[in-house]
Amino acid sequence: MxxxxxxxxxxxxxxxxxxxxxxxxxxxxxxxxxxxxxxxxxxxxxxxxxxxxxxxxxxxxxxxxxxxxxxxxxxxxxxxxxHIKRTEWQLLNITDGFMSLMFENGDLREDLRLPEGDLGKEIQAKFENSDDFLVTVLSAMGEECAVSVKALSSK
Incomplete structure (x- = not known):
């Protein structure tokens, strides 16, 4: 054997x-x-x-x-x-510079850092205004980063 x-x-x-x-x-x-x-x-x-x-x-x-x-x-x-992968997540919370995000199927992640520069300021401002919006996350070669935001379309 x-x-x-x-x-x-x-x-x-x-x-x-x-x-x-x-x-x-x-x-x-x-x-x-x-x-x-x-x-x-x-x-x-x-x-x-x-x-x-x-x-x-x-x-x-x-x-x-x-x-x-x-x-x-x-x-x-x-x-x-x-290989580029683009996903859209809904922002739930921002804690200590990290975003809490939810995918459309309900998956949660809290490991993505708030981006620096204008995009980070825009995300922070929309969050403080209690806006509902999606954060577009680009992933390639083992790295991930938020690259844009868009308004959440109401269904």
């Missing part, structure tokens, strides 16, 4: 990114630049040079920190594209 090993945890094997040919990228799409998930804001392709590859010049904005990144790669090479 074979001995049965007991595994405490297993990874699903799902990757945070997937490869795509650089020439297939489009403006307003997403790409990983210097290890950061970025939205492509500008892109241009140069003509084939004496070494035989057209180059793609990419400019992207980090979806979490809004930092600008630039990169250049041959059009035939593969680049990583992040």
């Amino acid at each position: 074979a001995e049965i090993d007991n595994f405490d945890a297993a990874d699903s094997g799902a990757s945070n990114t997937f490869p795509i040919q650089c020439s297939a990228l489009r403006k307003n799409g997403y790409v990983v630049m210097k290890g950061h998930p970025c939205k492509i804001v500008e892109m241009s392709t140069s003509k084939t040079g004496k070494h035989g590859h057209a180059k793609v010049n990419l400019t992207g904005i980090d979806i979490f920190s809004n930092k600008k990144y630039e990169d250049m790669c041959p059009s035939t090479h593969n680049v990583d594209v992040p």
Whole structure:
């Protein structure tokens, strides 16, 4: 008889990114630049040079920190594209800089920090006015961040 090993945890094997040919990228799409998930804001392709590859010049904005990144790669090479997930949560409370959020199926989470800057101030102001609204949360490559708010539509 074979001995049965007991595994405490297993990874699903799902990757945070997937490869795509650089020439297939489009403006307003997403790409990983210097290890950061970025939205492509500008892109241009140069003509084939004496070494035989057209180059793609990419400019992207980090979806979490809004930092600008630039990169250049041959059009035939593969680049990583992040798996982006967008969810909307209703804000219930703000405690010590963390938001209490509820998903449409009733799931609760209290581990998301109130964003800094104008968005954080807008969320705080709407909460203090007792407005009902949804917080859009973007998740990619193991990071999550609130990126926008919208009014809660009454059913």
